[in-house]
Amino acid sequence: MRTTVGIVGGGPAGLLLARLLHRAGIDSVVLESRDRTYVERRQRAGILEQGTADVLRAAGAGARMDREGLRHDGIELRFERRRHRIDFPALTGGRAVTVYAQTEVCKDLIALQLAEGGPLLFEAEALDIDAERARVRFRHGGVESVLECEYVVGCDGSWGVARRTVPAGVSRVFERGYPFAWLGVLADVPPSHDELVYARHARGFALLSMRSPAVSRLYLQVPEGTDAEDWADDAIWTELERRFATDDGWRLARGTITQKSVTPMRSFVQEPMRHQRLFLAGDAAHIVPPTGAKGLNLAVGDVVTFARALVSERETGSPALLNSYSADCLRRVWQAERFSYDMTTLLHRAPDATAFEDRLQVARLERIGSSRAAATDLAEGYTGFPW
Ligand code: PHB
Numbered sequence: 001m002r003t004t005v006g007i008v009g010g011g012p013a014g015l016l017l018a019r020l021l022h023r024a025g026i027d028s029v030v031l032e033s034r035d036r037t038y039v040e041r042r043q044r045a046g047i048l049e050q051g052t053a054d055v056l057r058a059a060g061a062g063a064r065m066d067r068e069g070l071r072h073d074g075i076e077l078r079f080e081r082r083r084h085r086i087d088f089p090a091l092t093g094g095r096a097v098t099v100y101a102q103t104e105v106c107k108d109l110i111a112l113q114l115a116e117g118g119p120l121l122f123e124a125e126a127l128d129i130d131a132e133r134a135r136v137r138f139r140h141g142g143v144e145s146v147l148e149c150e151y152v153v154g155c156d157g158s159w160g161v162a163r164r165t166v167p168a169g170v171s172r173v174f175e176r177g178y179p180f181a182w183l184g185v186l187a188d189v190p191p192s193h194d195e196l197v198y199a200r201h202a203r204g205f206a207l208l209s210m211r212s213p214a215v216s217r218l219y220l221q222v223p224e225g226t227d228a229e230d231w232a233d234d235a236i237w238t239e240l241e242r243r244f245a246t247d248d249g250w251r252l253a254r255g256t257i258t259q260k261s262v263t264p265m266r267s268f269v270q271e272p273m274r275h276q277r278l279f280l281a282g283d284a285a286h287i288v289p290p291t292g293a294k295g296l297n298l299a300v301g302d303v304v305t306f307a308r309a310l311v312s313e314r315e316t317g318s319p320a321l322l323n324s325y326s327a328d329c330l331r332r333v334w335q336a337e338r339f340s341y342d343m344t345t346l347l348h349r350a351p352d353a354t355a356f357e358d359r360l361q362v363a364r365l366e367r368i369g370s371s372r373a374a375a376t377d378l379a380e381g382y383t384g385f386p387w
Contacts, residue, residue, distance in 0.1 A: 001145055001147045003029040003119075006029055009031070009155035012296055016300060030113070036110065040103055048065070061109055074088050080362060105296070126161045131278035133277070154284040173268065177265075178348070183219065189255025189256070190214055191210035191216045193250075198343075207219040233257045240252055265344065273330065292340045294340050309322045
C-alpha cells in the first residue's frame with residue numbers, strides 16, 4: 001500500500017489533517033487503532049477557539065457546527081461566593097469561542113472522510129514506524145501490511161507508537177504532573193448558566209460546562225487516583241452545589257447523570273516535533289491539563305501548520321516550511337502550556353497548599369476581576385493565540 005502522507009491515529013488531529021490534504025489534492029491514508037464508535041464517543045473538552053472554528057469551516061466541515069454549536073462571548077470566574085464575568089469580545093477586539101463537543105467534530109470529519117476522502121481504516125493497529133523511510137507496519141483484520149509513504153504524521157496520542165519511535169537521544173521530554181484529577185459527569189439537565197463557570201473553592205475546583213441546551217457537563221477536582229465509582233450521584237451534586245455556591249441566590253439544577261469518569265491531569269511536551277520523515281501532531285507531541293480547553297485547538301494548529309508546509313513544498317519545491325514545522329508549532333504549544341498551567345494553578349487547591357498560597361490565589365483572581373489588563377491576558381489566552 002502506498003500513499004503520500006501516512007496518518008497514524010484517527011482522532012480529531014488525524015481526521016482533520018486527512019481532510020485538509022484531500023482539499024489540497026494530496027492523498028493520505030488514516031490508520032486508527034480503535035473502532036468508529038469508540039472515536040465518536042470519547043469525551044473531551046469541546047471549546048473551539050475562533051481560529052479552530054474558521055479552519056473547520058474552510059475545510060468544508062463546519063455546517064453542523066454552525067447550526068448546533070453555541071457561540072460563547074465569555075466565561076464566569078467564581079470565587080469567595082462571588083461571580084466575575086470575563087467578556088471576550090470586549091477584551092480581544094471581537095473574538096469569541098464556540099461550544100461544540102469534540103465527539104461531534106469527530107463524527108463530522110469521519111462522515112466527510114468516508115464519503116469523499118481517502119482510506120480511513122478503523123481497528124488498524126500501527127505496529128512500528130520507520131521514520132527514515134516513512135513506512136508504517138500495521139495490522140488490520142488479522143493481516144499485517146506495510147504502508148509506504150513520503151511522510152508519516154503521528155496523531156496517535158501520548159501513549160501511541162509515533163512518539164516512541166523517536167530515539168531517546170534525539171528527543172527531550174518536558175513534563176509536570178498535578179496531585180489531583182477531574183471527576184467529570186454528563187447529566188440530562190439544561191446547563192444552570194448560559195456560559196461556562198470556573199469555580200475556585202477551598203474544597204477544590206469545579207467547572208460547569210455543557211454539551212447542548214439540554215445536556216450539562218460538570219467537573220469536580222478530586223484526589224489523584226480517585227475511582228469514579230466511589231462517588232454516588234447524590235454526593236456529586238452536593239459537592240458541586242457547595243463549590244458553586246454564591247451569595248446571590250444562584251441555584252444548580254440537578255438531573256440524571258448518564259456518564260461518569262476521572263481525567264488525570266498533566267503537562268507534557270516532547271521536542272522536537274519532527275524526526276526524519278516522521279512528524280508529531282496533537283497529543284502525540286504535547287498534553288495540556290484540561291483547564292482552559294486547549295488540547296483540541298493545539299492539535300488543529302499543528303495539522304494546519306503541517307498541511308500548509310506540505311502544500312508549500314509541492315508548489316515551490318522548497319522544504320523550508322517543513323523544516324521549520326517543529327519550531328513553528330512549539331512557539332504556540334508553549335504559549336498554550338503556559339496558559340493551561342496558569343489556569344490550573346489559579347483555580348485548583350493542591351493538597352499541600354499553605355494558607356499563604358490560598359490568599360495569593362484569591363489575590364490573583366481579584367486582580368483579574370479588577371484590572372482590564374489582567375482580564376485581557378486571560379481572554380486572549382482563552383480565545384486563542386494566533387497561528
Ligand atoms: C468540557 O466541556 O468538557 C470542558 C470545557 C472547558 C474546559 C474543560 C472541559 O476547560
